[in-house]
Amino acid sequence: MRSLPEDPIIRELVAQARASILTRRTILSGAAAGSAALALAACSPLGSTKTLSPAKDHSATVKSLTWANWPLYLDQADDKSYPTLAAFEKQTGLKVKYDIAVEDNDTYYAKVKDQLALGQDIGADTVCLTDWMVSRWITLGYTQKLDHANIPNIKNLSASLKNPDFDPGRNHSVPWQSGFAGLCWNKEKLPGGLKQVSDLWAPELKGKVGALSEMRDTIGLIMLEQGVDISGKAWGDKEFTAAIDELRKHVDDGQIRNIKGNSYADDLKSGDTVAAIVWSGDVEGINADIGSDKFAFALPETGGTLWSDNFLIPIGSKEKANAEKLINYYYEPEVAATVAAYVNYITPVEGAKEAMAKIDKSLVDDQLIFPNEDTLKHAHLFRTLSAAEQNKYNSQFQGVLLGA
Amino acid sequence: MAIAAFAGNATAVDATPRRRSWVALFLLLPGLLYLVLFFIVPLVSLIITSLESQGLDGSFAYGFVVSNYTDSVSTFATQIWRSFGFALIATVIALLFSYPLAYFIGVTARRWPLLQSFMLILVIAPFFISFLLRTLAWKTILSDNGPVVTALQGLSLMGPQGHITGEPIAVVFGLTYNFIPFMCLPLYTTLERLDLRYLEASSDLYASGWATFRKVTIPLSLPGIVSGTLLTFIPAAGDYVNASQDFLGGTSSTMIGNVIQSNFLVQQNYPAAAALSIVLMFVILVIVSVYVRRSGTEDLL
Numbered sequence: 001m002r003s004l005p006e007d008p009i010i011r012e013l014v015a016q017a018r019a020s021i022l023t024r025r026t027i028l029s030g031a032a033a034g035s036a037a038l039a040l041a042a043c044s045p046l047g048s049t050k051t052l053s054p055a056k057d058h059s060a061t062v063k064s065l066t067w068a069n070w071p072l073y074l075d076q077a078d079d080k081s082y083p084t085l086a087a088f089e090k091q092t093g094l095k096v097k098y099d100i101a102v103e104d105n106d107t108y109y110a111k112v113k114d115q116l117a118l119g120q121d122i123g124a125d126t127v128c129l130t131d132w133m134v135s136r137w138i139t140l141g142y143t144q145k146l147d148h149a150n151i152p153n154i155k156n157l158s159a160s161l162k163n164p165d166f167d168p169g170r171n172h173s174v175p176w177q178s179g180f181a182g183l184c185w186n187k188e189k190l191p192g193g194l195k196q197v198s199d200l201w202a203p204e205l206k207g208k209v210g211a212l213s214e215m216r217d218t219i220g221l222i223m224l225e226q227g228v229d230i231s232g233k234a235w236g237d238k239e240f241t242a243a244i245d246e247l248r249k250h251v252d253d254g255q256i257r258n259i260k261g262n263s264y265a266d267d268l269k270s271g272d273t274v275a276a277i278v279w280s281g282d283v284e285g286i287n288a289d290i291g292s293d294k295f296a297f298a299l300p301e302t303g304g305t306l307w308s309d310n311f312l313i314p315i316g317s318k319e320k321a322n323a324e325k326l327i328n329y330y331y332e333p334e335v336a337a338t339v340a341a342y343v344n345y346i347t348p349v350e351g352a353k354e355a356m357a358k359i360d361k362s363l364v365d366d367q368l369i370f371p372n373e374d375t376l377k378h379a380h381l382f383r384t385l386s387a388a389e390q391n392k393y394n395s396q397f398q399g400v401l402l403g404a
Numbered sequence: 405m406a407i408a409a410f411a412g413n414a415t416a417v418d419a420t421p422r423r424r425s426w427v428a429l430f431l432l433l434p435g436l437l438y439l440v441l442f443f444i445v446p447l448v449s450l451i452i453t454s455l456e457s458q459g460l461d462g463s464f465a466y467g468f469v470v471s472n473y474t475d476s477v478s479t480f481a482t483q484i485w486r487s488f489g490f491a492l493i494a495t496v497i498a499l500l501f502s503y504p505l506a507y508f509i510g511v512t513a514r515r516w517p518l519l520q521s522f523m524l525i526l527v528i529a530p531f532f533i534s535f536l537l538r539t540l541a542w543k544t545i546l547s548d549n550g551p552v553v554t555a556l557q558g559l560s561l562m563g564p565q566g567h568i569t570g571e572p573i574a575v576v577f578g579l580t581y582n583f584i585p586f587m588c589l590p591l592y593t594t595l596e597r598l599d600l601r602y603l604e605a606s607s608d609l610y611a612s613g614w615a616t617f618r619k620v621t622i623p624l625s626l627p628g629i630v631s632g633t634l635l636t637f638i639p640a641a642g643d644y645v646n647a648s649q650d651f652l653g654g655t656s657s658t659m660i661g662n663v664i665q666s667n668f669l670v671q672q673n674y675p676a677a678a679a680l681s682i683v684l685m686f687v688i689l690v691i692v693s694v695y696v697r698r699s700g701t702e703d704l705l
Binding site for chain 1: 669
């Protein structure tokens with residue numbers, strides 16, 4: 001720094017000017033430090049390739065666990081309590097927090113993925129997610145390996161679900177419920193019913209058709225009608241794009257009114273839609289809500305999709321053994337039958353059908369809970385997509401939803 | 405003598421605002437920290453995100469990918485134009501609806517304070533109920549089996565397959581309805597202070613009612629018009645609730661807010677979502693500054 005001039009007034013002025021430069025500089029450097037810290041903070045969750053290790057299990061001392069699940073997915077009494085869960089708590093002395101946190105696979109994943117990537121607790125010791133999302137978690141190492149010794153009832157798991165391609169041997173995931181995506185219609189407005197997906201494109205249904213925002217279900221049904229074997233590895237971009245084009249055509253010309261998740265039930269009830277692609281178990285729920293047998297469900301002749309939601313234990317959970325006890329409990333045939341009688345989805349537990357005979361005989365032959373061979377022939381699993389395919393197809397599908 | 409003069413000067417320098425501003429700066433500190441933490445930091449982070457590159461497996465890496473902007477803007481150009489179009493229509497309708505209302509409450513009803521406060525309560529009361537619930541209620545009212553569609557179909561003003569929800573008209577209606585209080589209240593506060601003697605003077609000078617309105621009332625209430633339209637237009641352009649398919653929208657009425665939501669939460673395409681957010685912010689900033697400058701009310705900001 002140059003020495004200050006002699007004259008005191010000028011000396012004072014120069015000193016002040018320097019001081020102001022200094023403050024400006026301090027501010028700038030402060031901002032730089034701030035943004036550097038920010039960049040560092042933003043860095044960490046990205047691109048980390050280190051392998052995650054499961055959290056230490058505290059189950060022996062902490063007698064509680066949290067279970068994150070979808071809405072309307074567990075038997076519930078009139079007073080809002082969950083009878084089977086209460087029985088489990090009484091039997092084991094564990095305190096279970098049942099958290100209805102999963103609105104759909106993508107949004108739930110978006111909420112917890114940063115903690116998962118760091119191997120931290122996501123506030124749930126077990127979560128039920130759909131096959132393809134479970135597959136993503138397993139690939140990324142976000143799940144803990146299950147100890148089958150703690151889940152002896154896993155022997156009751158239905159044979160067809162024992163070795164899915166994303167988790168052979170079920171070492172990381174166990175099915176909770178399965179279900180179909182198929183067609184639902186308003187019997188008053190459409191006495192003839194629906195037989196196949198193309199019946200939805202009838203001119204008299206213009207603007208009254210709903211579809212699911214779950215890509216694999218809506219596109220799966222359309223692909224099946226176009227003669228594609230959605231379970232096989234043989235199909236690719238060409239087949240998928242053909243189905244997307246079909247969907248886009250009906251969205252653009254106003255045939256399809258809405259494409260959404262669980263809230264499609266409101267549209268059916270209010271009459272905004274008369275026919276829709278829906279999930280099997282929900283139709284009973286809608287009929288129960290309106291107190292009449294107004295809506296019917298069927299698998300299209302060309303086939304519907306079959307999916308499962310699976311228990312998994314996130315990498316950061318400290319109550320793994322407790323969660324395994326819970327899974328084991330829900331694989332008791334009697335418990336599984338009680339849940340199935342309420343939620344109306346397919347139970348993966350062998351022996352539940354026999355147990356159901358004691359609870360409600362009329363449900364034993366319900367094809368939506370205990371499908372027979374004939375029904376299952378019409379239901380297909382959507383093959384596992386690679387991450388690149390998932391990205392590409394999902395953005396095409398979302399493009400149709402957004403009208404772009 | 406000279407020294408004494410300098411000494412005096414030195415104390416004068418001591419007392420400059422800069423010295424005293426340390427206290428002011430200290431008092432400002434919480435506000436500044438808040439601004440840095442909750443505005444500057446997220447903004448920088450958003451800009452960094454918007455330039456990231458995406459790998460095939462869905463992971464992101466730092467980069468300088470300007471095509472995030474060009475790609476997302478060209479893919480969603482319709483939705484961007486539509487958002488500003490919807491927001492503009494909703495703002496104009498809200499203004500046309502709110503001005504007479506605010507005039508009535510603020511000027512005509514001045515003689516009856518009880519009526520004035522009662523009407524103000526009517527304008528504000530809907531705020532006591534959640535905005536989501538009110539929009540859902542409209543969805544039910546406008547649904548195909550609801551009173552509006554049934555009546556219109558009964559009068560043959562609408563075809564048997566016609567519907568309102570999911571169409572642009574429902575979204576514009578929802579936007580207008582939800583933002584009317586934001587338009588009405590600023591208009592009311594300026595009109596409430598309107599000096600009626602100006603209006604008298606204007607008619608004393610043989611101005612017609614229309615001329616008085618145009619040359620006196622409107623210019624005097626301009627600050628209210630400007631702040632009301634800004635308070636309506638800005639949130640309406642970025643709104644994603646009304647146009648969401650769960651509420652009043654459909655695939656043909658998607659707005660930019662829904663595109664951003666879908667990119668952030670469903671597709672997890674963070675760079676595209678961040679780029680679109682920045683574009684939205686920038687366009688609004690430009691529109692607002694041009695608007696404020698042209699209407700000559702810079703002091704407002």
